[in-house]
Amino acid sequence: MQPVGAAAPLRVDIAEKTFRSAEGIAVKALENLSFEVRQGEFACLLGPSGCGKTTTLRILLGLDQDFKGSFELPTSETGRIAAVFQEPTLLPWRTLEQNVRLGLPKARRNIDLDWLFKALGLVSVRSLFPAELSLGLARRAALARAFATEPAILLLDEPFVSLDEQTASRLRYLLLDIWSARPTTALMVTHNVREALMLSDRIIVLSARPAHVLGYFDVRLPRQSRNPQVMSDLARSFSQKFPDVM
Numbered sequence: 503m504q505p506v507g508a509a510a511p512l513r514v515d516i517a518e519k520t521f522r523s524a525e526g527i528a529v530k531a532l533e534n535l536s537f538e539v540r541q542g543e544f545a546c547l548l549g550p551s552g553c554g555k556t557t558t559l560r561i562l563l564g565l566d567q568d569f570k571g572s573f574e575l576p577t578s579e580t581g582r583i584a585a586v587f588q589e590p591t592l593l594p595w596r597t598l599e600q601n602v603r604l605g606l607p608k609a610r611r612n613i614d615l616d617w618l619f620k621a622l623g624l625v626s627v628r629s630l631f632p633a634e635l636s637l638g639l640a641r642r643a644a645l646a647r648a649f650a651t652e653p654a655i656l657l658l659d660e661p662f663v664s665l666d667e668q669t670a671s672r673l674r675y676l677l678l679d680i681w682s683a684r685p686t687t688a689l690m691v692t693h694n695v696r697e698a699l700m701l702s703d704r705i706i707v708l709s710a711r712p713a714h715v716l717g718y719f720d721v722r723l724p725r726q727s728r729n730p731q732v733m734s735d736l737a738r739s740f741s742q743k744f745p746d747v748m
């Protein structure tokens with residue numbers, strides 16, 4: 503894994519990732535999975551359940567080093583890589599604000615984060631503990647923690663799964679607001695086509711396990727113009743290009 507300059511894309515080239523059970527049974531999760539995410543681009547990895555999306559993110563995060571292949575991550579002066587998982591994973595004995603600041607290097611722990619708390623509607627709950635937060639608020643806190651580090655790349659693993667649709671929709675808009683204020687290269691895992699169409703510049707469509715890239719769907723439209731009618735048109739074009747995915 504080579505550190506690369508801030509202007510570099512994320513490059514992934516995984517030849518193979520196979521899990522082995524204690525009984526020696528092999529499950530091939532990824533095979534010849536290659537793609538790039540350009541600098542400042544918001545990309546979604548879309549694929550069927552169990553195809554290997556989370557496995558891919560775990561490899562990029564360095565949590566799984568047992569694979570064949572390579573990848574290159576963008577870097578920047580402030581941060582390197584930030585992740586938002588399905589579970590918010592906040593420390594229960596720290597307040598929301600302390601949880602967010604703990605992700606920062608010591609020298610930057612006291613930076614002004616008012617803009618971020620404001621953008622995510624967290625101002626009034628900064629001093630609450632995780633047990634006092636709804637799942638929606640905890641997810642917002644996890645987003646705040648990731649964005650506070652101003653990462654060179656942001657990885658998101660279905661951050662809105664298991665929320666009611668109204669809360670999920672509100673959080674998608676909040677994510678777009680903070681991402682648009684400081685666009686960072688982002689790769690989000692989802693199996694929700696509409697979510698991918700709403701958020702992405704580009705959708706990377708994966709096959710069933712073992713995952714490889716079936717193709718790309720570019721959404722070259724400003725996000726403000728993705729109204730319900732435009733979203734329906736996009737969904738139709740997507741299903742024409744990838745009839746087996748929707």
Ligand SMILES: Nc1ncnc2c1ncn2[C@@H]1O[C@H](COP(=O)(O)OP(=O)(O)OP(=O)(O)O)[C@@H](O)[C@H]1O
Nearest residue numbers: 521529531550551552553554555556557558693711
């Ligand atoms: N630690 C593990 N040991 C054995 N098999 C595993 C392990 N982790 C994942 N797998 C298998 O690898 C495959 C890919 O799993 P992964 O979690 O990456 O899929 P996913 O695309 O993220 O699924 P979902 O959309 O349901 O979250 C699955 O068949 C899964 O059962």
